[in-house]
Amino acid sequence: MNAEKIRKDFPILSKGVIYLDNACQTLRPVQVIDKINEYYNDYPVCGGRSYHKLSKRVDEEVTNARRIIQKFFNAKKVQEIIFTRNTTEGINLIANSLSLQEGDIVLISDKEHNSNLIPWQILNSKGIKHEIFEFGNIEDFKSKLNSSVKLVSTVQTSNLDGTSQPVEEMIKLAHANGSLVLLDGAQSAPHKPVDVQKLDVDFFSCSGHKMTGPSGTGILYGKYSLLEKLKPFLVGGDTVEETTYEKCKFLPPPEKFEAGLQNYAGIMGLGEAVKYLSKIGMKNIIAHEIELNKRITEKLGNHEKIEIIGGLNAEERGGIFSFNIKNMDPHEVAIILDNSANIAVRSGAHCCHSWFNKHNLKGSVRASLYCYNTEEDVDKFVEEIEKVLLLC
Amino acid sequence: MICILTLVVFGVLAIFSASHRPLAKEAFECVFLRLTLRKCRTGLDTKVKSSIVGRIMGKSPFAAKITYKYFEVFSWVLVILMVASLAYSVYGGYNYSLYGNCYGPEEINAFCIYNALEGETFTELQTKVSGELEKPTADDDPYLGKDDAKVEIIEFGCYSCPYSRQAQSTVNEIVQKYGNQIKLVFRDFPIDTIHSRASLHAEAANCALEQDKFWEYHKKLFTEHELCTSAEENHLEHIVRLAQETGLNMKQFSSCLKERKYKEEVKTDFNDGIKAGVHGTPTFFINGRTIIGPKPIRAFEKIIDEELSK
Numbered sequence: 001m002n003a004e005k006i007r008k009d010f011p012i013l014s015k016g017v018i019y020l021d022n023a024c025q026t027l028r029p030v031q032v033i034d035k036i037n038e039y040y041n042d043y044p045v046c047g048g049r050s051y052h053k054l055s056k057r058v059d060e061e062v063t064n065a066r067r068i069i070q071k072f073f074n075a076k077k078v079q080e081i082i083f084t085r086n087t088t089e090g091i092n093l094i095a096n097s098l099s100l101q102e103g104d105i106v107l108i109s110d111k112e113h114n115s116n117l118i119p120w121q122i123l124n125s126k127g128i129k130h131e132i133f134e135f136g137n138i139e140d141f142k143s144k145l146n147s148s149v150k151l152v153s154t155v156q157t158s159n160l161d162g163t164s165q166p167v168e169e170m171i172k173l174a175h176a177n178g179s180l181v182l183l184d185g186a187q188s189a190p191h192k193p194v195d196v197q198k199l200d201v202d203f204f205s206c207s208g209h210k211m212t213g214p215s216g217t218g219i220l221y222g223k224y225s226l227l228e229k230l231k232p233f234l235v236g237g238d239t240v241e242e243t244t245y246e247k248c249k250f251l252p253p254p255e256k257f258e259a260g261l262q263n264y265a266g267i268m269g270l271g272e273a274v275k276y277l278s279k280i281g282m283k284n285i286i287a288h289e290i291e292l293n294k295r296i297t298e299k300l301g302n303h304e305k306i307e308i309i310g311g312l313n314a315e316e317r318g319g320i321f322s323f324n325i326k327n328m329d330p331h332e333v334a335i336i337l338d339n340s341a342n343i344a345v346r347s348g349a350h351c352c353h354s355w356f357n358k359h360n361l362k363g364s365v366r367a368s369l370y371c372y373n374t375e376e377d378v379d380k381f382v383e384e385i386e387k388v389l390l391l392c
Numbered sequence: 393m394i395c396i397l398t399l400v401v402f403g404v405l406a407i408f409s410a411s412h413r414p415l416a417k418e419a420f421e422c423v424f425l426r427l428t429l430r431k432c433r434t435g436l437d438t439k440v441k442s443s444i445v446g447r448i449m450g451k452s453p454f455a456a457k458i459t460y461k462y463f464e465v466f467s468w469v470l471v472i473l474m475v476a477s478l479a480y481s482v483y484g485g486y487n488y489s490l491y492g493n494c495y496g497p498e499e500i501n502a503f504c505i506y507n508a509l510e511g512e513t514f515t516e517l518q519t520k521v522s523g524e525l526e527k528p529t530a531d532d533d534p535y536l537g538k539d540d541a542k543v544e545i546i547e548f549g550c551y552s553c554p555y556s557r558q559a560q561s562t563v564n565e566i567v568q569k570y571g572n573q574i575k576l577v578f579r580d581f582p583i584d585t586i587h588s589r590a591s592l593h594a595e596a597a598n599c600a601l602e603q604d605k606f607w608e609y610h611k612k613l614f615t616e617h618e619l620c621t622s623a624e625e626n627h628l629e630h631i632v633r634l635a636q637e638t639g640l641n642m643k644q645f646s647s648c649l650k651e652r653k654y655k656e657e658v659k660t661d662f663n664d665g666i667k668a669g670v671h672g673t674p675t676f677f678i679n680g681r682t683i684i685g686p687k688p689i690r691a692f693e694k695i696i697d698e699e700l701s702k
Contacts, residue, residue: 331435332442339446340456387453391445391460 001284007372009276018343018377023159023187023320023350023368025209028273032212035272039265046261048238058264065271066254072274073204074195075221082220082227082254083267087186088115090205090220091153093257094182095119097230102127104150107179109165110358111135111158114351116184120153136165138173145177152181156188160352160364161310162293162320164188171200180226186210189219190370191289191319193282196221208266213273217266220257227253234259280371289319289369292378296321296367299382305389309364319369322350325385327392330365336391341384393467394440395422395432397474490694528668528677530577533661534606538572543679543699545692546577548665550673551594551613552587559674559686560614566692573700578610580661581673589627591658596631598654599645600638609638 007013009029019027039061047058063078070078084090096119100106106120110132120130131149134140135158145152152174157164167183174181182203188194189204190211196204203226208217222230232239232250236259240248250256277285293314300323301312309322325333334347348363349356356363367381399419406416415436422432441463449456459466484494528546547563549556567576580597582590593613600609612634635645648654668677676683676692679699683691 329438331438332445335439335442336446336449339443340449384449387449387456390453391449391457 001280001288001371003288003372003374006280007374010372013372016342018341018380020367020369020373020377020381021344021346022190022370022373023162023210023366024346025215026190026212026370027372028212028214028269029276031276032214032269032272036214036265036269039268044265047264048255048262061268061271062262062264065267065274068271068274068278069219072278073189073219073221074197076197077224079253080196080221080224080227082222082257083262083270084205084218084220085216085263086207086209086218087113087184087205088218090203090218091116091182091184092119093220093233094151094153094203094205094222094230095123096233097257098151098180099231100126100128100150103148104128105146105148106130107133107141107144107149107152107154107174109133109135109154111160111352111355112155113159113184113186114353115186116153116155117354136163138166138169141170142173145173145179147178149174149177149179152179153184154181155184155186156194157185157191157318158310158352159187159320160350160355160366161322162187162317162368163310164316164318167201168199175200187318187320190277191282192286202226208270208273211273212276213270214263214266216263217270219270222253224253227257230257232256232259236260238262277371285371286318288371289373290315292369292373292375293317293319293321295375296378296382300385303389305392306385320366321368322364322366324361324364325389325392328388330363333365333385333388336388337381337384340387341380343381343384345381393464393471394437395419395426396471397467398436398440399423400474490690525669526664526667527680528579528664528670530575531579531661531664533577533579534601534610535575535577536567536607537570537575539575541573541575542702543570543574543696544577544677545574545696546579546677548579548581548661548668548670548673548675548677550580550582550587550590551597552590553583553673555672555686556674557614560611562686562689562692565689566696569693570696574696579665580658581665581670581675582658582662583673591655592627592631592649594658594661595652595654596635596645596649598657599648600635600640602648602653603640603644605638605640609635609640612638 006029009031010027011030012027013019039058043054043057043061045052045054045058047055047062049055066078066081066083069075069081073081075081082090082093084093092115100123106123106128108116108120108130117130120128124130131144133144135155152170154165154167154170156167171181180202182205183199183201185194185204185206187210189206194204201221202223204221206219207213208219209215230253234257235250238261239250239256239259241251242249297308297312297314300306300321301308305326307324307326309324310317310320314321324330330347334345337343337345346366346368350363350366369378399416399422402412402416402419405412418434418436422434422436425432441460445456445460445463448459487494528548530544530546545566547559549559551557563576566574580594582594584590597606597610597613600606616634631649632642632646636642665675669682672684674684674686678692678695681695681699683695
């Protein structure tokens with residue numbers, strides 16, 4: 001993998017910014033931008049409804065994007081790929097479509113993004129409980145499984161420190177318990193290979209904007225047999241075969257979950273983004289990120305004023321270096337980096353307030369890497385952090 | 393403390409820029425919380441501090457360290473300076489409203505920013521006199537009012553100077569208001585380096601004085617100044633035309649002007665002005681107290697009334 005060559009596809013990187021906020025949102029290559037422009041310039045019409053040539057072209061492009069994504073995740077059927085706005089919408093779709101009953105339990109980890117916590121808190125009012133297990137702790141996970149656990153909804157790779165759970169094993173345990181599994185793949189899909197058949201996961205949700213795709217795009221994978229049984233979440237135009245004044249007949253998946261006019265440009269851009277990542281190779285991307293993360297960790301990991309979240313082993317943290325500097329507010333560090341050397345990092349609770357509250361922390365500074373980051377980027381980051389360390 | 397500064401800065405910027413209004417609002421919230429002895433929740437203080445430290449760190453890590461460590465102290469110093477500056481501005485505004493300058497009755501010559509509010513300024517001579525100044529006298533120059541009036545106002549003016557011209561309406565009001573309580577003397581201070589025909593005007597006015605029609609001609613020179621001349625009319629023709637309109641004996645006037653009869657008289661006025669420290673027109677000496685530029689009438693009234701009450 002040649003990061004220098006990849007960088008040329010991202011025009012903003014030539015403007016001097018060191019972008020290390022990829023866990024929030026990645027940058028977009030010109031190929032994705034061109035694809036979006038192609039839609040708006042050449043066939044900016046609605047798909048799935050009309051019979052003119054332009055509309056047919058939109059249908060073809062959307063189907064093509066769906067096929068690219070199916071292949072990327074190794075889904076069995078193209079119909080198993082549902083387009084959403086983001087990971088959050090995918091999780092909400094499952095939370096509202098799955099027929100959970102009073103007394104059912106949804107098992108989540110203690111390191112979930114708010115998007116995989118709040119939907120279950122909302123269901124508490126219907127008598128559906130959510131219980132917490134310690135992230136990555138198989139024994140604790142096992143101990144929480146029981147006959148009431150109907151769904152395990154958990155994150156594959158944590159956005160706050162980059163660590164991952166042994167999801168393959170967890171899925172086997174959950175299935176043996178009769179529970180379905182929904183994986184939050186927002187931080188795994190953009191960085192490492194994900195094979196939904198190999199994982200045998202029931203549902204998998206991820207975001208386009210974290211994997212070089214357009215904002216407002218997301219993917220929900222679901223096993224077809226399960227999707228067929230799910231009731232639709234959002235309903236309306238293009239979700240039904242026909243209606244009378246009294247009732248309607250829904251289309252099969254994925255259409256019954258894609259209500260209203262779709263974000264065609266976004267979907268096509270997302271297809272192009274996935275194609276772009278496939279070309280680079282997901283194994284190459286994660287290996288590159290780990291190499292860079294090791295470089296940062298070697299230089300900063302043992303500093304007495306630095307506290308790394310997720311441990312010293314960079315391989316376990318993938319492309320994320322989440323840390324705090326003693327006696328400094330994480331926002332302070334992020335703003336200083338931005339103003340001193342144009343380095344963009346994230347600071348705060350990263351939408352995982354519950355975990356930070358449990359550990360009595362205000363938040364952290366998070367540098368997250370991607371395929372276009374280079375050794376020069378991380379060396380500059382380290383150099384600036386060393387200067388920040390002198391401040392306090 | 394930095395929140396107070398940001399409130400002032402962003403508050404002013406917010407008047408002109410909509411994008412600064414949310415910041416001004418945030419700063420206000422922060423200041424309000426601090427004033428009510430609560431912690432600033434907006435994080436504005438952190439943002440401002442970090443932004444400043446970050447920018448400094450890009451240039452000097454050592455300076456950044458000092459700024460970071462003593463940021464609160466620097467903030468306090470800046471707030472104190474801001475309050476002092478504000479108080480000084482209010483004091484200046486108070487003086488301006490009373491005396492037409494920022495510094496009170498005794499420091500009337502110094503530069504005052506508020507003058508710009510009324511477009512007040514004066515034509516300044518490039519060179520200034522050094523050494524001890526001499527109190528100007530009325531000499532034998534024309535005057536209005538009473539010869540032995542309690543208050544003597546000596547105006548050093550220039551007919552070609554737009555600021556002298558601007559001041560004339562105020563001078564007329566003063567003459568009307570105070571009548572024989574004052575003696576208003578006009579002395580020539582032609583700044584030829586700026587206004588090339590200034591001395592010629594002054595000499596022409598003195599030629600009119602010879603025929604006891606100085607003030608009529610003086611008024612015409614100020615009101616129908618050279619900008620009012622037609623394109624075809626040259627400068628001398630303009631002076632002559634005004635003399636004709638004033639009803640002067642033209643033969644006598646032309647001869648006086650041609651001979652430059654009052655060249656030395658005008659020069660004497662100018663030199664007396666220099667000795668008195670005049671460095672621009674118009675300059676007024678009210679019983680020795682100076683006003684430079686076309687100040688509002690209240691500035692004159694304040695001094696005249698004070699002198700009359702002595």
